[in-house]
Amino acid sequence: MAQTIKSIKGVRDILPDAVHHWHFLEQHVRELTAAYGYREMRTPLLEKTELFKRSIGDVTDIVEKEMYSFEDRNGDLLSLRPENTASCVRAAIQHGLLTNNQVSRIWYVGPMFRRENPQRGRYRQFSQVGAEVYGMAGPYIEAELILLSARLWQRLGLTEHVALQINSLGSSEDRVRYRAILVDYLTDHLSDLDDDSRRRLETNPLRVLDTKNPQMKDIVGGAPQIIDHLEAESAEHFAALKETLTTCKINFEVNTRLVRGLDYYSHTVFEWVTGRLGAQGTVCAGGRYDGLTEQLGARLTPGVGWALGMDRLVELIDELGCNDTEPRPDVFMILAGDKAIVRGLAVAEMLREAEPHWTVICNCGGGSMKSQFKKADKSVAKVAVIIGETELENGTVGLKNLREKSDQQTVEESRLIDTLRAIFV
Numbered sequence: 001m002a003q004t005i006k007s008i009k010g011v012r013d014i015l016p017d018a019v020h021h022w023h024f025l026e027q028h029v030r031e032l033t034a035a036y037g038y039r040e041m042r043t044p045l046l047e048k049t050e051l052f053k054r055s056i057g058d059v060t061d062i063v064e065k066e067m068y069s070f071e072d073r074n075g076d077l078l079s080l081r082p083e084n085t086a087s088c089v090r091a092a093i094q095h096g097l098l099t100n101n102q103v104s105r106i107w108y109v110g111p112m113f114r115r116e117n118p119q120r121g122r123y124r125q126f127s128q129v130g131a132e133v134y135g136m137a138g139p140y141i142e143a144e145l146i147l148l149s150a151r152l153w154q155r156l157g158l159t160e161h162v163a164l165q166i167n168s169l170g171s172s173e174d175r176v177r178y179r180a181i182l183v184d185y186l187t188d189h190l191s192d193l194d195d196d197s198r199r200r201l202e203t204n205p206l207r208v209l210d211t212k213n214p215q216m217k218d219i220v221g222g223a224p225q226i227i228d229h230l231e232a233e234s235a236e237h238f239a240a241l242k243e244t245l246t247t248c249k250i251n252f253e254v255n256t257r258l259v260r261g262l263d264y265y266s267h268t269v270f271e272w273v274t275g276r277l278g279a280q281g282t283v284c285a286g287g288r289y290d291g292l293t294e295q296l297g298a299r300l301t302p303g304v305g306w307a308l309g310m311d312r313l314v315e316l317i318d319e320l321g322c323n324d325t326e327p328r329p330d331v332f333m334i335l336a337g338d339k340a341i342v343r344g345l346a347v348a349e350m351l352r353e354a355e356p357h358w359t360v361i362c363n364c365g366g367g368s369m370k371s372q373f374k375k376a377d378k379s380v381a382k383v384a385v386i387i388g389e390t391e392l393e394n395g396t397v398g399l400k401n402l403r404e405k406s407d408q409q410t411v412e413e414s415r416l417i418d419t420l421r422a423i424f425v
């Protein structure tokens with residue numbers, strides 16, 4: 001026999017037993033985004049590499065070492081998308097969604113690709129839901145986006161397990177001034193910096209604060225904080241956000257170390273963090289990215305958004321048992337012999353026609369009555385409908401309520417739908 005082929009490292013199969021958690025999350029996302037007036041956008045998985053270099057930033061972990069990039073046959077450099085904010089802005093520019101100061105609220109769902117070290121909560125293919133708003137510069141839309149995410153936690157039963165951290169990175173002018181202060185500080189501690197940080201000190205010093213190296217914790221911890229160096233306007237923006245969140249009863253903590261791993265952010269950044277998932281505790285992250293449209297060659301349009309990690313959320317939902325009710329089939333058809341299978345398929349169609357929401361499973365594979373009853377039990381169906389020789393001859397079906405373990409009864413085929421309706425009320 002030939003060797004079996006396994007999936008590649010860091011990518012996962014979502015098996016049928018687990019998929020209901022994904023449906024649960026996706027359904028609430030769909031309902032809530034609609035309730036807040038966000039419209040879905042679907043962008044390609046494949047984009048020009050240049051798009052991510054220009055948006056996320058050349059000197060970020062993602063662009064430096066995590067992208068799946070290749071040269072197309074015609075020489076184009078392409079990458080699997082590592083995130084979707086850049087693609088959404090690219091699409092919004094390309095299709096004129098940003099013209100005439102119109103406001104667009106959009107959301108998306110889909111897989112992203114980053115060549116990271118696979119571990120719990122960190123995969124090479126993972127899925128995100130994101131929400132993005134173009135055209136509004138104030139703190140209030142940031143509050144709306146946070147409210148939307150908070151309501152999602154409430155719907156999913158996660159509210160008490162996640163906490164909101166916010167910070168401000170100020171305007172680009174604030175960052176230029178802060179950059180000089182930070183460079184002074186880091187230069188004073190040059191001998192304590194790791195190689196990555198030394199390189200970043202030259203190219204993009206703010207990224208030093210984003211280091212994942214535990215040995216750098218003290219240096220980063222002692223660094224001057226951008227929040228202490230904001231101009232009045234930026235400070236007011238941040239104060240208004242905090243006030244709005246407080247009025248809307250959203251608890252938050254200001255984390256002055258929060259800088260996010262992508263270069264396009266300005267002013268507000270935030271993360272929702274849980275303590276229940278070990279090291280990979282951030283389940284949702286986002287912020288304002290006003291400069292991004294210009295970086296991508298269009299007129300400056302304010303932008304703000306977040307992305308949530310579905311893989312981590314599903315793990316949380318699963319672990320906390322927020323959604324442990326996998327839908328049960330309604331009817332399992334036990335069919336003895338080929339003729340019974342044919343009739344069974346027809347009866348099943350009749351049931352689906354009458355009650356489209358019923359789940360009806362036909363055992364089309366034969367097997368003894370005993371083994372078919374076992375399958376019916378295992379399927380956790382509510383009712384078994386049985387067709388054997390006698391039933392075929394008499395135009396009847398056997399019916400057994402599997403939940404109550406009652407005796408099998410005989411029902412005229414014409415009475416089956418009503419009998420089942422009575423059982424399922």
Ligand code: ATP
Pocket residue numbers: 083114116121122123124125126127128260261280282283284285286307308309310311312
């Ligand atoms: P992290 O700090 O965990 O590396 P990030 O800052 O790189 O996250 P973003 O690009 O902001 O993450 O993505 C938003 C969310 O997507 C994260 O908060 C996380 O929940 C999820 N996410 C990011 N990378 C992965 C991954 N490799 N596997 C699973 N989920 C991920």
Ligand code: MG
Pocket residue numbers: 261
């Ligand atoms: Mg990351």
